[in-house]
Amino acid sequence: AVVSTQSTGIKTKINKHAFSGGKTSVEEHREHGGDTSVDVSYHYLRFFEPSDERLAQIKEQYESGVLLTGELKKLLIDNITEYVKEFQERRAMVTPDVLEKFMSRHPMDL
Secondary structure: HHHHHHHHHHHHHHHHOOOOOOOEEEOHHHHHHOOOOOHHHHHHHHHHHHOOOHHHHHHHHHHHHHOOOOHHHHHHHHHHHHHHHHHHHHOOOOOHHHHHHOOOOOOOEE
């Protein structure tokens, strides 16, 4: 699972396995831009990028060829790494006592 993965593992998984909508060469990508409709990194960024304005800017830059595939993947890696780091920090605060309290029965107030 991604939430138990180290940041180097996240980077490797994205760089190795995330299908790209980029072109076959840098020159071709700069000229024609990338295809966000099939780019896995862009699709994940739609969930992990908190700013809609920034996401629109990323889309425009990628589709126009300003932003390369490797740069798009790096943006995703940075976003997911930060999310996972924060998740792991919160998860570390869950002690057996906290878990027991959460899982115990509580009377319902009707």
